[in-house]
Amino acid sequence: DVQMTQSPSSLSASVGDRVTITCRASQSISTYLNWYQQKPGKAPKVLIYAASSLQSGVPSRFSGSGSGTDFTLTISSLQPEDFATYYCQQAYSTPWTFGQGTNVEIK
Amino acid sequence: QVQLQESGPGLVKPSETLSLTCSVSGGVISRYYWSWIRQSPGKGLECIGFIYQSGSIYYNPSLKSRVTISVDTSKNQFSLKLSSVTAADTGVYYCAKTTMTTYGAYYYLDYWGQGTLVTVSS
Numbered sequence: 001d002v003q004m005t006q007s008p009s010s011l012s013a014s015v016g017d018r019v020t021i022t023c024r025a026s027q028s029i030s031t032y033l034n035w036y037q038q039k040p041g042k043a044p045k046v047l048i049y050a051a052s053s054l055q056s057g058v059p060s061r062f063s064g065s066g067s068g069t070d071f072t073l074t075i076s077s078l079q080p081e082d083f084a085t086y087y088c089q090q091a092y093s094t095p096w097t098f099g100q101g102t103n104v105e106i107k
Numbered sequence: 108q109v110q111l112q113e114s115g116p117g118l119v120k121p122s123e124t125l126s127l128t129c130s131v132s133g134g135v136i137s138r139y140y141w142s143w144i145r146q147s148p149g150k151g152l153e154c155i156g157f158i159y160q161s162g163s164i165y166y167n168p169s170l171k172s173r174v175t176i177s178v179d180t181s182k183n184q185f186s187l188k189l190s191s192v193t194a195a196d197t198g199v200y201y202c203a204k205t206t207m208t209t210y211g212a213y214y215y216l217d218y219w220g221q222g223t224l225v226t227v228s229s
Binding site: 031032034036042043044045046049050053055087089091094095096097098100101 | 153154167206211214217221
């Protein structure tokens with residue numbers, strides 16, 4: 001199985017901050033990488049697919065980049081509704097696997 | 108707008124079979140891939156498997172011997188059965204629509220049910 005490792009596991013940030021979350025795959029996955037946002041008690045919501053494609057309806061402050069083994073999710077200006085847990089997921093090979101999550105907290 | 112809703116028992120006894128159904132509205136079930144995912148504190152998010160038009164089914168090898176996913180197009184529903192459950196199978200179970208892009212065959216989970224907590228306990 002492809003192992004997905006996110007860093008950091010948690011971070012504290014203020015409204016308006018630029019936030020970057022990193023995801024590393026244990027082998028090359030090209031650009032078969034998705035990002036999800038999950039709020040407490042809710043299902044995950046897709047933000048980015050294919051490493052850098054913004055899902056319809058998702059604010060443009062979210063962006064994704066990377067290919068091969070190293071990927072990043074960037075929030076250009078953190079908003080109050082962005083405090084949540086973020087997960088990366090590889091869909092290059094089955095079984096699809098998720099990172100352990102990054103919890104973005106209010107500073 | 109596609110909507111999904113999981114249903115099934117919230118409590119299952121060890122060694123018994125967990126059975127869940129996902130009802131889909133706003134989308135024709137025969138046109139898409141449909142997945143089951145679970146989330147537990149110990150294992151995080153885990154893809155259980157997915158199905159496409161009954162003829163194409165994938166199961167996570169770690170669960171393959173115990174899992175069955177099926178689809179009922181007449182009811183616009185798909186189902187999950189997990190046999191011989193243990194406490195390790197406790198978690199929140201989600202059903203999700205899975206989109207495959209027309210270019211590059213990129214898969215992603217674009218619509219999710221709200222999730223249902225299943226506890227395995229006697």
